[in-house]
Amino acid sequence: MIGRQLGGRYEILGRVGGGGMAIVYKGLDILLHRHVAVKILRQQYVHDEEFIQRFRREAQAAASLSHPNVVSIYDVGQEEDVHYIVMEYIEGTTLNELIKEKAPLQVEEAVHIASQICDALDHAHHHQIIHRDIKPHNILIGRNGRVKVTDFGIARAVTSSTITQTGSVVGSVHYFSPEHAKGTPTGEQSDLYSLGIVMYQMLTGRLPFLGESPISVALKHLQEDVEEPRKVNPLIPQSVENIILRAMRKSTSERYRSAKDMMNDLESCLLPHRRGEPKASFLDEDELDEERTLVIPALRPGQYEAVRDEEEADEEEELTVKEKKKKSWGKPFAWFIILTAMLGIMWYSVGYVKEMIAVPSEVDVPDVVNMTLDQAKQELASRQLEALVEYLESSDVPKDVVIRQNPSGMKVRPGYKVTLYVSEGPAKQKMPEVVKLKLSDAKERLTKWGIKPENISVDPQFMDEEPDTVVTQTPGPGEEFTDPSAVMVKLIVSKGPETFKMPNLIGKTENEARNMVMVNNLKLSNENVSYEASYKQTKGRVIEQFPYQPGDEVSPGAEIKLIVSSGFPEEAGPMSVPVTIKPTSEGKPSTVKIILNDAQYDNFEYQTLNNVVKTETLDVKLVVSPQKNAVIQVKVDNIIAEVISVTYQDYLAQKNGAIPGTGAVKDAPASAPGSMGTDNDGNGAAGGSSSTGGRQS
Template sequence: MTTRKRGEEGMIGKQLGGRYEILGRVGGGGMAIVYKGLDILLHRHVAVKVLRQQYVHDEEFIQRFRREAQAAASLSHPNVVSIYDVGQEEDIHYIVMEYIEGTTLNELIKEKAPLQVEEAVHIAGQICDALDHAHHNQIIHRDIKPHNILIGKNGRVKVTDFGIARAVTSSTITQTGSVVGSVHYFSPEHAKGTPTGEQSDLYSLGIVMYQMLTGRLPFLGESPISVALKHLQEDVEEPRKVNPLIPQSVENIILRAMRKSTSERYRSAKEMLSDLDSCLLPHRRNEPKVNFLDDDELDEEKTRVMPALRPGQYAVVEDDDDPQPRAKEPAPPEKKKKGWVKPLVWFVVLMSLVGGMWYAVQYVQQTLAVQRVDIPNVVDKPLAEAEKILRDSKLQVEVERQNDEAKPKDIVIRQSQSNMQVNAGATIKLTVSDGPESKKMPDVTKLKLADAKTKLISLGFKSENIKIDQQFLDAEPETVTSQKPTPNEEYTIPGDVKVELIVSKGRETFKMPNLIGKTENEAKMILNANELKLSKDGIVRQPSYKQSKGRVTKQFPFEPDDDVTRGTEITLTVSSGLPPEAGQMTVPVQIKPVKEGQAGTAKVILSDAKAENAEYQKLSNVTKTETLEVQLIVAPDKDATIQIRGEGVQNDTITKTYKDFLDQKNGKTQANDSGASSNAGTGTSGGGKTEPPATPASGTGGASGKPAQQDSGGTTTPPAPTGQNGGAATAPAGNTTGTGGTNP
């Protein structure tokens, strides 16, 4: 015994098939143990039936266990327990089936028997409906008993345990030298070991009805064999003798279902179900008692036991035609006239006494008798209406409340007595619904959306009632940030609750604005408008050739058009002006027409440490030589280049180096500093560099035809023209060098 218990307890917490977790034991029979389990995949409770360990090596029991799964799995009916799965793990054979919250009919009979007639007929009707479906699918249950009938909290009846079910075509129900089944619910043919059919299940159902309405079994004995013999030989005690409240129509159903001869029983479950549906109609409740005639009683020539004849027991009747009177027999004395008067007087006196006594008895009964009243059925009625009906029937009411998932609040679930007579003033106990039990809303905030939905659906909330509202928030994407109803708020029916979840999409992103070239104040205003922040020490000041003092030269860590979220911290680098080493120079540039007096146009394009290919100035109607002073900046690593381009003017390029700046700063003079140019060429002295004019039509490394570009400071600059070899020609300091050329 200890080993068996350890084995059963060892199942708790075990997972079968990788998805069914065993939670606890709920019952068991001779062949298997039933556990409550959790389907981890679908998040629902299931019943797991496990073959007992002592039978795992018995092939006959294993086959019977598998036959149960096959028989029940072939059925799909609301009154038959559904089979979800069947499997084997090592030496554990198991069936996964529907889990029913409720009790068994056996426990209900022990608690309440005898049951109310309406309740018993309702339960029997559902069992009969399930048997009709099974028989239609060629399945005979063969073990109908209260232990195998489950009753859910909603009143739904479920037939289970098809462990010894057989197909209709099976030839026998016997094992080797034994009969399988429950002896108190055997049919006679079952007990004899002869083939069983649909009517055997109906016989067992008749016994179940008998037990529900009388509170006891029809046949009892000291041993299973003696009980089985009674099924074969003895007549059942009529149910109405045990419980007079049973209507005659219901007793007729029980007696017909329990006939020992199959020819006198119902031919099908459908026929019995039809009788159950109508047996409580008013015109049927007091129908005549069903009469079954034995063939022996109809046989006039059968052997009978008769009393013996004794002398003098019977008088001799003389023939009326005998003319001979008896001799010497004195004649009777002559009766006096009016001999009837005296008897008549005594008769009248006697009847007067009887009438007086009857009247006195009636008077006493009326004076002392307690009035009897019928109990009306008020189930499913509102409490106020039920109380009025019962009080109008001269009955007292006692109310007991309980939560109920199916019945609305203040509706009568059941009553202690109904459809019978009791003394006026008797108390009827009503069980009234308080509605579904209130529960507290779970907290799913801070969970991922998928986990939150899984948790809610497992608690009974409907997926279609869960509304998702995704918003840009600071929380991690796909995280639930708030919910309605709020956590711990009470609800009753989860399927009716509408849930709203606010889910984060993460921070909203947008394109980083371009702050390069903006003044410090302009940059700060743009940051504020976009809900961006300056980081600590967010302004860094550095010298710059490209931007003038007070303008932004860099933005960190996000460049223009990078994706950025609100609240991000930005660091700005702001120009503090030119570096100390910057060389600021003024260079006079002569612009000459090709022919004096003939008008031309010219553009002065400057590339220096600050600008690149920037249009410095544009001149039109140049008819004579003009001098233009160009302001430029050179750096130790950046020379300056002045390009003159146009039509009708001499094209030229002048280059200034950082050395030129130092020479100018130190007061050294430069030869031909004006940079005079002609069609023959141009020249500079004192270290200046000269470049040939651009030849956009034929230069191999040139940039002719390239459109103007926008520099970082917002200035439109044309492409830098180049020489024949794609670069500027330079000459050693102190030499005068010239390259000539004209525009095509």
């Protein structure tokens, strides 16, 4: 599949991942020259026509989503028996890999990620698309921290006959909802249950339900209560635990009604006044079941039968006599109660009429303008008056101060309602959006809104965006503020991709060079390593690196090419030449240096011998070529004492077993110090005269 073109425009570059139903490749959109992700249906499903139709229909439905937290789908197509979906390519990692690397995550980071997932789900649910497979593997996190939800709608394309074969249920059994486990229809709240499990895993580093088989895990979703997250990680605020527990309620009636509700809760859960909120309580489903099994005492025969005896009969006779006596004075008592009630009503009516006819006393309305609202209410209450408050915008009067009142300077009856017009401060403004603008343009826009330049702070960071571009802003776009001169704005600006000095790989072995490339986050593919014969480097060592030379500025991810030595060329002539060394004066120590110029080295300090007191012979190993001879300089106490030239003809003669004159030139600088001879390469050789007899090599 790698190297193939789909639809005449998508070139497959390499495999990046795979799942039970499809394989994902990195591709190149040749028309727009951008990288894309190409998801290709596995071969075992290409002949299932019903599956293909659902796959295509759901993929097209997912393509209708357009949201910054949803992986965009660019194209859907078929070429022969290849069914593919072209999607946005995200440079970054998955949430699953992030959890494995860093779990438990910081609370702020986990809430930020969950909020973005909620935003994506809210958008999808409004388009009647249920994800059904929310799990860390389907959450991508770009290098800029942007969360992207992928695989929308694909789970709906799995039929009952293929769901086991694809393994999607087995792979997702730790995250699906109780209604999913029971096989009943799943809706928006099923996605929120899965998101609750993802939050649980982010903040505790483990899954809430584990089992020996997928069936056992599914049963735990239905039957067992989840262990509270704060028992696993006490650093989780109570407000965040409440969100997780509500999202993971087994009854859909106790979960969040929508992703929007859950997102609103996430946005405020880390505010100071919410961190210590009480633990959320939920009704026990068993207590709500009126048909639940109860234990009640059994009825025994005769337990409630009335037992009459002679004493009870006597008591009944006595009660009958008493009732007759009561009836004798009951009627006069009832007439007494009725007359008393009528007199009371008449007394109350007379008092009420007098009160209505009497003219009530009036009170002065106090002047409460420029008082705070609390002071004004107290002042009115002291005069038995009530306050009716209306708020007005005002840039001159401080917030919660009375601007004017109605009425004023007159007398009114007690209990009268005085209208107070109270300042709610200056009109609120919304923060303009400056993201993706150049820094200079962003500052200009902010200052036009009255924000002081000194209140704008800039935080430059290395990012993939174009240098000097605003990436994020705080406060965010649309956030309200009242006083532009007091608001503090923070802008995170891209410095471009991070660069560093290119390391020197020349002379390193191939393995050493590969390790240095990997450590520096550079790229080196096998196709970018070639091999050439070389005199300068031994076999297996780097001859050349490009396009970045040592010390050049390079960004992470840059591709490097290397040329590695395959050894000396076939015509190379390795030789061993005996060189006589001796001190300046016999018996007195001297320092002798051997300087070598040959096909392999230039002015190479071959060997340094200290404390040389007598004449010795040293074998010097060198390499000659048809284009370059070798020159050996012998320095005694930093003075050139001897220069020996070795030609390629000397190598051929030695190779053929002949013992001719080597053609080596041995100079004796003592005869003419400071003069210069010339070797067969035209290189200057210190010394006076030269002899052609030479020494055998």
